[in-house]
Structure formats: C-alpha cells, structure tokens
Amino acid sequence: MTAAPYRLYGASHSLYTGKVRCYLRNQGIDYVELPTWHPDFATRILPQIGRGIIPVLETPEGRVIQDSIDIIDYLEAQGVPWPVYPQSPLLHILAIIIEYYGCQAMLKHAMHYRWSYREEQEDFLRCAFTLGSGAEMAEQIMGRMSSYLPRLGVNPGSIPLIETSYRELLALLDAHFAQMPYLLGSRPSIADYGLIAPLFAHLGRDPVPLALMQQRASRVHRWVERMTAPGLDCVEYPEQAPAFLDDGELPATLEALLRHIAGEIFPELTDKLAFMDAWVSEHQPEEGSPVTARPQVRQIGLVQTQFRGADIEVGVEPYLLYLLQRATAVLHVQPADQRQALLATLEQLGLSAAVPRGRSYQVGRRNNLECWLSA
Known part of the structure; x- marks a missing residue:
C-alpha cells in the first residue's frame, strides 16, 4: 500500500486498460480508475503524453506512464507479490x-x-x-x-x-x-x-x-x-x-x-517486419526520432499479407518490435550453447521467427512515444 493510490486513466471497454487493471488487482496494488473525461486527463495528463491514448498510470509521486508494457515493467521494478516474467x-x-x-x-x-x-x-x-x-x-x-x-x-x-x-x-x-x-x-x-x-x-x-x-x-x-x-x-x-x-x-x-x-x-508478422526493414532502409530515421511524423499516427504503412490463406492488408506498427525485442534481449544474454538450444525449441514450435534478430535498429520509447534507436 502507498500513502496515496495510483491513478489509472482508462475505460472499461479498453483492451489495454483491461490488461493493466487485471495486473493491479492481481498484485493487490492500491489504485483508483478515472475516465478520460475526468478534467485532470485533459489538463495534466494529455500535455505529458502528447496524444489521446489509454491506459495511463499516474504514480503517487506524480510520474505519468503510458503504455501497458511500460506500466507493468515500472511496477515490477517497485516489487510485487507475483512477478510476471519467469526465470526460465x-x-x-x-x-x-x-x-x-x-x-x-x-x-x-x-x-x-x-x-x-x-x-x-x-x-x-x-x-x-x-x-x-x-x-x-x-x-x-x-x-x-x-x-x-x-x-x-x-x-x-x-x-x-x-x-x-x-x-x-x-x-x-x-x-x-x-x-x-x-x-x-x-x-x-x-x-x-x-x-x-x-x-x-x-x-x-x-x-x-x-x-x-x-x-x-x-x-x-x-x-x-x-x-x-x-x-x-x-x-x-x-x-x-x-x-x-x-x-x-x-x-x-x-x-x-x-x-x-x-x-x-505468420506470415503476417514476417511481412510486417520485412516492411519495417525496407522502410528504415529507405528513410534512415535519425537516432531518437519518433517512429511517425504525428504522435497520434502509429502505423508507417500498409502491407499485403495473409491470414490462414486469406489475402489481407494490414497496418504496420513499429510498436510490435518494441514488444518482441524484449524476447530478443532474453535470448541474447544466454550462453551460446543455451541460445542455440532455445532457438531449436522455438523452431520446433514454429516460433523462432517471432524473436526478431539481426537488425541494426530497434524501437524504444521516450516521453511516452515510440522512437527509432540503434540496436
């Protein structure tokens, strides 16, 4: 328990708010949930996150964190009863x-x-x-x-x-x-x-x-x-x-x-990553620059791919790399023999390509916005 509760700005029907809300409840973290029409969201929160997006967590000390990954990782670092990342x-x-x-x-x-x-x-x-x-x-x-x-x-x-x-x-x-x-x-x-x-x-x-x-x-x-x-x-x-x-x-x-x-x-993920590779090669974004020209735009383009054999066209969000490169980081810190064993197991499951490898760039977050970084 904290002296003052965390404040979660979100909505009952929001996919990513639900993810954070479950975490807060399961961990027994003291919080209050507020809607986006609460006056504080417009006057204090929006200027700090730069776009209309949820969920947003405000700590008792006044720090504002947007994005479910960043929120959970911040709370994990504070110490929780049930850490969510397995040691294996x-x-x-x-x-x-x-x-x-x-x-x-x-x-x-x-x-x-x-x-x-x-x-x-x-x-x-x-x-x-x-x-x-x-x-x-x-x-x-x-x-x-x-x-x-x-x-x-x-x-x-x-x-x-x-x-x-x-x-x-x-x-x-x-x-x-x-x-x-x-x-x-x-x-x-x-x-x-x-x-x-x-x-x-x-x-x-x-x-x-x-x-x-x-x-x-x-x-x-x-x-x-x-x-x-x-x-x-x-x-x-x-x-x-x-x-x-x-x-x-x-x-x-x-x-x-x-x-x-x-x-x-697959093949949707493979095609999205290939599109992103080509986009970065063509545009050569500066280190630390936002992934898109406008904060509220999260996609850098559309790619043709398939879902279960059906032709589809989907938007490509660099955020997907922000999520999956965390798996890459786990793989890279393992000794060489264990790394190969992990890749072999992932290959057997058909999932080795879900751990992005061999790129000269990555996606980070600065001031609650995705940005391009060197790998």
Whole structure:
C-alpha cells in the first residue's frame, strides 16, 4: 500500500486498460480508475503524453506512464507479490510471444466481434463508450474504432477464418485450463496479461463473443473471472502452489496452444517486419526520432499479407518490435550453447521467427512515444 493510490486513466471497454487493471488487482496494488473525461486527463495528463491514448498510470509521486508494457515493467521494478516474467529463459520468451499474440495478433478477433456485430450489441456498446468517454465523444469514437477493421485484416474473405480461429483458440485454452489455472503454471505471467487484453475487454464482455465463450469454453470464462479478481483466485486448484512451470518438457496443452499461435501470427508478422526493414532502409530515421511524423499516427504503412490463406492488408506498427525485442534481449544474454538450444525449441514450435534478430535498429520509447534507436 502507498500513502496515496495510483491513478489509472482508462475505460472499461479498453483492451489495454483491461490488461493493466487485471495486473493491479492481481498484485493487490492500491489504485483508483478515472475516465478520460475526468478534467485532470485533459489538463495534466494529455500535455505529458502528447496524444489521446489509454491506459495511463499516474504514480503517487506524480510520474505519468503510458503504455501497458511500460506500466507493468515500472511496477515490477517497485516489487510485487507475483512477478510476471519467469526465470526460465524459454518460458520468459514464450510468455512475451503469447503477449504479442494477445495484444497485437488478436486485435482482428477482438475488433471483428465488437464491430462486425455492432447491430446486435448496439445498446451495450453505446452505454460503454458513453460511460467511458462522455456522450459527446461516444459516437465519434465508436465510428473511428469501427473504421479500423480493414487495416486489421478484417474483410469478407477473412471473417469466417477469424471466427474459426477464435473457436479453435477457445477449445485449446479450455483444455489447458483444465490442467492449471494460468498459462504457464499456477501464477499469472506476462502471457496471461497479454491474452486477457482481448479476452476480457472485447471477447469477455461484449454480448456476442461473451455468449460464445460461456457456451463453448466455461473454463476460459472462469479464467477471465480469475484474471479480473483481486489476488490469485485459484480456489479450484488448492493443491497447486503459486509457481511457474518447471523448465522442462512443456505440457501437451501448452504446446498445442503455441502451435496454434504460430499458425496464426505468420506470415503476417514476417511481412510486417520485412516492411519495417525496407522502410528504415529507405528513410534512415535519425537516432531518437519518433517512429511517425504525428504522435497520434502509429502505423508507417500498409502491407499485403495473409491470414490462414486469406489475402489481407494490414497496418504496420513499429510498436510490435518494441514488444518482441524484449524476447530478443532474453535470448541474447544466454550462453551460446543455451541460445542455440532455445532457438531449436522455438523452431520446433514454429516460433523462432517471432524473436526478431539481426537488425541494426530497434524501437524504444521516450516521453511516452515510440522512437527509432540503434540496436
């Protein structure tokens, strides 16, 4: 407990706010949540973050931190009951890849089920956006959010595949949670916080996907409840002490989930990274310069790729490298023989290309904005 609580600026229906909120609750961190229409957000917070974006955490000392990764890493450094990064290099890397899958690759699932079924969910969504942003802004924000679908790869050809993908994911997760309460054992890792982002705010609240989850995957729905509860809500697993998996053979249910993820994120991730490489080579950005000309623009272009064989066009956000290069950092600090063993395991799972390597640049964050840095 702190002398004054942290302040979380966000919204109930926000994917990334949900990720941070779950972390704060699970760790027992004292906080209050405020909406973006709170006067402090406009007068004090926006000038410090440079763009209208959530979540934002304000510390008791007045420090302002934007972005779910930066918020969680800051709190980890302060000391928490349940640190989220496993000591095992393999589990650490896999956790970051799962976080990427939830927070980036699953945006198409989350946004499709929210906006493609808008008519069936209109009252719920309008209430959520009005409560979160105020009546005057709700319609404008809803229109802008729904317009993102094409740039996420949601089109008539991909929609049936997205829905098949989601049903398969629910089945895989349901089987896994029959064995253990969290993705990497009996305590939550950054993998759980990455996956809860879409599986709570959109897929675990909006009426259409929530019904699908409840009907098809009751253990997944229970995991969503667990992740949004205070502390570790593991009453169904009394024999399991809070710990990550041993650094040995992966459980079959986890391996099946990882192979599913590998089939979902490629070739899209490969094509995005290739586009970014070409963009950096052409533009030669200065060290420390923002990744885009305007802070509110997060994409540097569009790339043609595929999702489960369907042609899609997606926006390329340098932020994805900011997320995944943390896995690269874990790999690089290992001794050479262990590094090769890790790569071999990742290759067997189809995930070695999810650890970006061999680049002369990276993406950092300065003043709450992504920027280009030398590797």
